[in-house]
Amino acid sequence: MYEILAPSPDGQIVLRTLDSSGLRAGPDTTVPRSDLPGLVARLEASQRPRWVWRTAADWYPRLLASGVTLRRCHDLMLCATLLTNSAYTGAYATSFTSSDDLIEQPGSLPPAAPPQGQGSLFEEEPVHGPSADELERELAAQLRSIADSAHPGRLRLLCAADSAGALVAAEMQAAGIPWDVETHERLLADQLGPRPRGFERPGRLEDKANELRTQLGAPGLNPDSPQELMRALHRAGIEARTTRAWELREFGHAAIPPLLEYKKMARLFAANGWAWLDAWVRDGRFRPEYVVAGVVTGRWASRGGGALQIPKQVRSAVRARPGHKLVVADASQLEPRVLAALARDDAMAAAARDADLYAGIAAAGFGGDRAKAKVALLGAIYGATTGESGRLMPQLTRLYPRAVAFVEQAARDGERGLTVTTHLGRSSPAPSERWQRLQRSTSAEEQRRADAAARDRGRFTRNFVVQGTAAEWAECWIAELRQQLRRLAALGVKGELVYFLHDEVMIHAEEEAAAACADAVQEAATAAKRLLFGDAPVQFPVSIAVVDSYDQAK
DNA sequence: CGTTGCAGCGCG
């Protein structure tokens, strides 16, 4: 059963009930905005509908702030995007473009933490957007598109996964990552010195800059300027081509160690220093915004505070509240396992029966050399042509012809300008006009550039099928996990999802609930595998750590 | 002056 949520012209809100095939199942209900949370909660409890909206952002943050959580939804915008591009669907036109939603005012402030509890937040700011009729029409078009597609089951699952993702994303933003400001500030003081008053560098960072200036004989140097730094390096006889840390490491000069240390410290100061704490952590929580399917491959992106790049350096500040634990889990070697399943490469799947896939593959054909097996496999997924990983490709091809052929096919398709598609049906974007023009060009110089562009695109599509399908597995994993945590919560066993990072999740759980949450993580992984790949002989083990702070995990 | 692109580094 579907329940459409829409603004009505008179400033109230319309609810429209449809049956499971999308037909009207009764008269509309119109309610004042202030009554919405109560009504939604009642319907959720009695009917358990699939809520239909343009985008979760219109409704769910405010429902959450009123204390209402929902089981499932159909997010028309997310589904419109994937159905429009999917190679599984036929002609399908939608006006539900996501483009206008992506235009954000530059420099906009971080969203305030949703206030808790009382009153209806719908009173303050009305919902804008399509009417119930428009939403109903769009839903019908989407359901038809799915039913008429080459893989209705897969697309239904993908729509459900992205929609569940929209719910989890809003819930995680509302919950926030528990962040211990004191620990973070102590760590900053230890490494950088006391917080500076104005805009100058902190003491230890300035000391390090001076040490560097002395070593280079460049008293006025601003080490943050790549151009100045490059000139100073050259004057000191260091013939670096770039100022990248790993290239500089090769030089034996006495200025290099302080320079590398400076870069490390400067990065901490700029990216995750006091200003970051002020901007992004409130009431002991870091609340980033998650952008479901914000990456072409279907991975999530985030906005605000660099939530998907929390450096190892500061992870000790991610700390469970008193009486709580963090349950941190990650899927082991997710992408190679996805490749084995996608390519139906049973030999590779057999090697992956091992909890350590790389060790299994090393034993099967790399003389037990785990490092070699890893480099070879990642090279196949990323499209490495040179270096060690390029040299190992023939060996990998002999061992796992099906898996290698699968990614090679994706690469060839991309080079020819075709799109490629994940297991559940997310397709890569078509090549740009510019790219296609370049491919048609005739001059020798242009041909050279065209070949290079074709190879670039081949590497992209090669990786797309694997990264994208891995993202689907991971989204099904957290969707399943979310349902299990809701069931546990109903029994008084309390843990909430607070972080998701491609192949990793974090639950903030009451101490007594941690073990049950860990089990739920494992069961959700098994369920996700079954949803995507049925009984294919591939395993997706997860490693789980129950810890007090994030740095203690793995 | 504000905007845009790039280099560099963080994460998976």
Place this chain on the structure above:
DNA sequence: AAAGCGCGCTGCAACG
């Protein structure tokens, strides 16, 4: 140890 994929954020440098 450092090539191949996908991102976000920062400060500097160049552009209009």
